[in-house]
Amino acid sequence: MCHFSRVLVATDDGLDARPALRKAIYFANQSHADLTVLRIQLPKQNTVNHWLQQLFTTAPAIISHERQRHPAYPDKNLRLTLKHCHATSITHAVLDELERAEYDLLILEHHEYSALRCEFGHTEDWELLQRVPVPVLYISSEPWEISGKLLTAIEVDDDAESHRLFNQQLLEVSDELAKVFNMELHLLTCYQAHDLSVSFDVQRESHQSQVSQHWQRLRQTAQPLALEDKFLHLAAGLPDDMVPEAAQRWHSNLVVMGASEHTSLLSAFKGRASEQLLNHLRCDVLALKPNNGQLQRLH
Structure with a gap:
């Protein structure tokens, strides 16, 4: 369905x-x-x-x-x-x-x-x-690129059961849309590096422990989709900056992300779509909400 x-x-x-x-x-x-x-x-x-x-x-x-x-x-x-x-x-x-x-x-x-x-x-x-x-x-007003990607921005450092279920929803919707529209699915997670640096797929020795932990969480989250590592990406920095940069770098037709999952003062750092992030993206954007009954009834 x-x-x-x-x-x-x-x-x-x-x-x-x-x-x-x-x-x-x-x-x-x-x-x-x-x-x-x-x-x-x-x-x-x-x-x-x-x-x-x-x-x-x-x-x-x-x-x-x-x-x-x-x-x-x-x-x-x-x-x-x-x-x-x-x-x-x-x-x-x-x-x-x-x-x-x-x-x-x-x-x-x-x-x-x-x-x-x-x-x-x-x-x-x-x-x-x-x-x-x-x-x-x-x-957006731009047509889709022929070889465009579907990029899903996902948070993997929250162990709450409600967040795990929400990630499952994000992945299921993303996988379905990627197949329907014949797009290559990529997953991106952002984290705050200890030295506040900004980069993709960090490999420096000082970051190895932190990177290894996030890689493990990302692979575990993506396991139901059986995605290869080349479709999984880490970015050290804020989602507001890194998600638009990744979407542009990988010529994404569509970005799928969570919205309104967190409402505290730290919400901009915690995996929901911020206003700046939404405005910076130039491609199509699908924002999903964790409390949406229409999605929940499908499980």
Whole structure:
């Protein structure tokens, strides 16, 4: 059974609407899911709002790697529902729709915000991630690379049973999507080096004990998928920095990661999607929540 069978894609028909809709349709086709497209009509922007949007939105990066484009139209077997609404914000429209109908995945356009916007206020992408009860797939405007990877960011230094089960969910969803979309699955875990250095696959002698411990935990976590070591990666540094760097280095089409697992002051260090991490990623991002009932019922 597919993890996602009732998908909601929400769009305000902005500049990134068409790429998001194309990928949403392709996702629903490949996973045999019911797809609902919610078109949200927002109040007309005045001059000041338009200027602010331009100020707080960064220009998309230019990527030269070979990419594949997906069909813009669904096949005859896709169950597609179109809805239209007026709302003051995308957040209000999405939350209202989730109250009216049951979905197990929300698809949104992945916007890019300036550092100034993230520093002085929360983005709407982040607000939705915090408030919706279902996993969120953020779709970028870039087509997938032909030889792209699926990168799963996973935390392995938490021994709690609830965290172990959540890691199992992350791996099962990642493995399923990698097979459905014919992507090569890679796992990445980040840790804080004793000397606060930043690097991938650290091999220096001073780090050997720490690296060995994390390798053992990572291999143990990945054992159900029987992944070779070449698909497992360690990074010494914060996830906010290392996950986007890894996604770019390995030309990832999709990053899968946990969200809202920890709510303490140290949450940014403890394996959940932070606002900066979400904003720094330029590829598609699937954020899963550990308390999501739709995922739990599949076990």
